[in-house]
Amino acid sequence: MKPKVGIFGFTGCAGDQLMILNLEDELLDLVGALDLKSFTMASSAVEESDYDVAFVEGSITTPKQKQKLEEIRRRAKLLVAIGDCAAWGGVQASCNGILKVEEKMREVYGSDKVWEIYESKPLSAYVKVDFVLPGCPIEKEEFLRAAASLLRGDLPEAVDYPVCVECKLRENGCLMLEGKLCLGPLTVGGCRARCPSLGVDCIGCRGVIEGEARIKSALQVFREAGFKPDYVRARLRMFAANYPEILEVK
Amino acid sequence: MKIEVDPLARVEGEGGIEVEIEGNQVREVKFNLFEGPRFFESFIKGMHYEKVPDVMRRICAICTCSHSMASVKAVEDALGVKVSRQTELLRDLLIHGEMVESHALHVFALALPDFLGFPSVVHMAQKYPKEVKGALQLKKAGNLVHNLLTGREVHGMNERVGGFATVPSEEDLKRIKQAMEMTREFALLSVKLFSSFQLPDAPKSENTFIAVDPGKRFGYFGLRHAASDGASWDVHDYRKYIQETTVKHSRAKHSSYKGKPFMVGALARLKLFGDRLEGEAKELFKEHQSKLDYSNSISNNLAQAIELVHSVDRCISDVEELLSLGLKKEKPVEVKPRAGTGTASVEAPRGTLIHSYRFDAKGRVVWADVITPTAMNAANVDKDFRVAAPRLVGNQKELERVLEIIARAYDPCISCATHLVRVKRV
Numbered sequence: 001m002k003p004k005v006g007i008f009g010f011t012g013c014a015g016d017q018l019m020i021l022n023l024e025d026e027l028l029d030l031v032g033a034l035d036l037k038s039f040t041m042a043s044s045a046v047e048e049s050d051y052d053v054a055f056v057e058g059s060i061t062t063p064k065q066k067q068k069l070e071e072i073r074r075r076a077k078l079l080v081a082i083g084d085c086a087a088w089g090g091v092q093a094s095c096n097g098i099l100k101v102e103e104k105m106r107e108v109y110g111s112d113k114v115w116e117i118y119e120s121k122p123l124s125a126y127v128k129v130d131f132v133l134p135g136c137p138i139e140k141e142e143f144l145r146a147a148a149s150l151l152r153g154d155l156p157e158a159v160d161y162p163v164c165v166e167c168k169l170r171e172n173g174c175l176m177l178e179g180k181l182c183l184g185p186l187t188v189g190g191c192r193a194r195c196p197s198l199g200v201d202c203i204g205c206r207g208v209i210e211g212e213a214r215i216k217s218a219l220q221v222f223r224e225a226g227f228k229p230d231y232v233r234a235r236l237r238m239f240a241a242n243y244p245e246i247l248e249v250k
Numbered sequence: 251m252k253i254e255v256d257p258l259a260r261v262e263g264e265g266g267i268e269v270e271i272e273g274n275q276v277r278e279v280k281f282n283l284f285e286g287p288r289f290f291e292s293f294i295k296g297m298h299y300e301k302v303p304d305v306m307r308r309i310c311a312i313c314t315c316s317h318s319m320a321s322v323k324a325v326e327d328a329l330g331v332k333v334s335r336q337t338e339l340l341r342d343l344l345i346h347g348e349m350v351e352s353h354a355l356h357v358f359a360l361a362l363p364d365f366l367g368f369p370s371v372v373h374m375a376q377k378y379p380k381e382v383k384g385a386l387q388l389k390k391a392g393n394l395v396h397n398l399l400t401g402r403e404v405h406g407m408n409e410r411v412g413g414f415a416t417v418p419s420e421e422d423l424k425r426i427k428q429a430m431e432m433t434r435e436f437a438l439l440s441v442k443l444f445s446s447f448q449l450p451d452a453p454k455s456e457n458t459f460i461a462v463d464p465g466k467r468f469g470y471f472g473l474r475h476a477a478s479d480g481a482s483w484d485v486h487d488y489r490k491y492i493q494e495t496t497v498k499h500s501r502a503k504h505s506s507y508k509g510k511p512f513m514v515g516a517l518a519r520l521k522l523f524g525d526r527l528e529g530e531a532k533e534l535f536k537e538h539q540s541k542l543d544y545s546n547s548i549s550n551n552l553a554q555a556i557e558l559v560h561s562v563d564r565c566i567s568d569v570e571e572l573l574s575l576g577l578k579k580e581k582p583v584e585v586k587p588r589a590g591t592g593t594a595s596v597e598a599p600r601g602t603l604i605h606s607y608r609f610d611a612k613g614r615v616v617w618a619d620v621i622t623p624t625a626m627n628a629a630n631v632d633k634d635f636r637v638a639a640p641r642l643v644g645n646q647k648e649l650e651r652v653l654e655i656i657a658r659a660y661d662p663c664i665s666c667a668t669h670l671v672r673v674k675r676v
Contacts, residue, residue: 015311024390043370092288104289
């Protein structure tokens with residue numbers, strides 16, 4: 001029997017679901033191997049079902065979304081967070097703890113009482129997440145490899161080394177030495193150090209390496225290199241503001 | 251009786267359609283946009299100019315390059331940055347590549363299943379494998395432009411304020427040209443298909459159109475907006491012409507022009523500037539004049555198909571021009587922060603997009619404003635619904651089907667928008 005799969009999206013840009021659709025060469029074979037019960041971005045055929053694997057993109061920001069996520073969790077054997085919004089809350093979480101939702105709403109919509117909105121949080125704030133595919137957006141090859149393991153019932157291996165490892169393997173010079181604030185040392189690898197290889201400092205879109213990233217040491221290095229505290233804080237918060245040690249940075 | 255399409259499928263985003271019917275009267279009909287708000291204009295404050303596009307392009311995945319370009323150009327406008335001819339050409343190639351990727355996805359995978367009676371492109375592939383595979387290869391050719399110019403398909407990093415961090419190689423550009431030439435026939439196929447369909451005529455009503463004026467040649471960048479009533483204005487003055495209001499049923503603010511809804515997107519661009527198309531796209535535009543019904547918003551699908559041909563050909567000619575000029579390994583222009591305001595508007599696949607920022611003397615954002623095409627179109631979708639629903643009120647299944655086709659024809663953005671119709675008795 002084909003594995004039953006659901007693909008869902010909450011608050012975000014839908015870029016992770018789009019990366020799945022960007023598997024132009026593999027898409028038809030991939031979908032053919034699955035019993036795809038729900039993927040509303042691509043299909044209006046939606047079935048009420050349990051899922052062997054549910055892939056969930058986006059952060060949770062409304063009461064309705066929280067309810068829907070809890071339902072998906074109840075129906076899914078494995079729940080996989082795909083992308084930075086689901087993993088960490090996304091760029092929309094970057095001012096969590098600094099700027100209240102009500103203030104943001106007043107500014108953008110002219111009133112703070114338009115809707116009930118939550119501060120942007122990762123899925124794990126509400127339900128158990130079995131595996132995280134990081135990135136803004138996810139790497140489509142990593143998704144394919146992970147999907148292959150998950151569909152056999154195995155949890156894939158998570159990347160546990162920083163972007164710097166791959167950057168060294170590509171023999172790039174260190175951008176910190178060129179006076180750029182690069183988040184490579186704190187950020188989950190698996191992107192083949194794409195941005196530093198183009199000469200662009202890492203902005204941390206794959207999130208921090210949980211439990212391994214030395215935020216305090218990094219702060220010291222960045223400040224010694226002459227970067228201003230508010231600049232460093234804004235950079236650290238871009239994709240991982242909900243990481244406790246980053247949330248605390250003044 | 252209350253009819254709800256929730257979620258509307260095959261669109262980018264979380265939304266729905268709601269119709270309230272009393273007896274044989276349509277009491278209310280609304281295009282609901284329920285995507286959770288993210289407040290980009292608020293949390294971007296304080297961000298250093300150099301990183302602003304890296305955040306703002308994440309408003310949308312399907313039109314990430316449009317947001318990237320609008321953001322980069324608004325920053326450059328504020329800081330007085332002038333870029334090289336090579337950078338301009340690479341950006342033109344990039345935005346046309348995005349149009350190929352996005353239009354191929356929308357025309358074949360999201361809109362076409364409606365007209366051929368399938369729930370999705372995958373279901374469609376079982377009957378039309380060659381066509382679907384070809385369409386996916388055309389989409390891939392568009393993504394190749396993203397990959398080689400920005401670093402990846404979604405949220406690239408290589409396009410910077412002042413230029414490109416790393417200029418692509420001649421080999422890269424030749425690969426783009428080859429991929430476009432090999433898949434061009436599927437762009438032509440999309441025109442053939444969408445010009446052959448009989449469109450539901452329920453939404454027929456007058457439309458006002460707005461688009462960025464591309465100058466002499468048809469395209470997606472420009473410094474002025476134009477409207478179909480003959481008015482035009484410098485993009486810096488957009489707030490005098492485009493008003494925004496918050497409405498309870500939509501997290502996208504509704505836009506109006508002279509107090510009325512308006513339409514942006516491929517149909518608007520062809521209406522206003524179709525005579526500036528070149529080559530085969532121009533021929534197709536002339537040939538299908540009678541099929542492009544400007545009072546029927548569903549014609550937007552055919553307009554996108556014609557733009558698909560234009561965009562494929564423009565990618566090829568941009569590559570040729572870049573190669574004939576000789577690629578220079580230049581770095582982005584040096585930028586000095588200064589206080590000031592900057593605005594830029596580009597045509598995203600689904601319509602006019604505006605980014606506007608104000609910076610302090612250190613180059614940090616103090617104010618930001620973004621108007622997305624789906625937000626501009628939302629009030630016009632409501633207008634079409636109000637026209638169409640009473641004409642279909644006797645046939646509920648047809649009502650649901652047609653309202654979905656209308657919403658989808660606007661190619662609403664997953665993140666700027668939407669979701670299907672289910673019926674609730676009240």
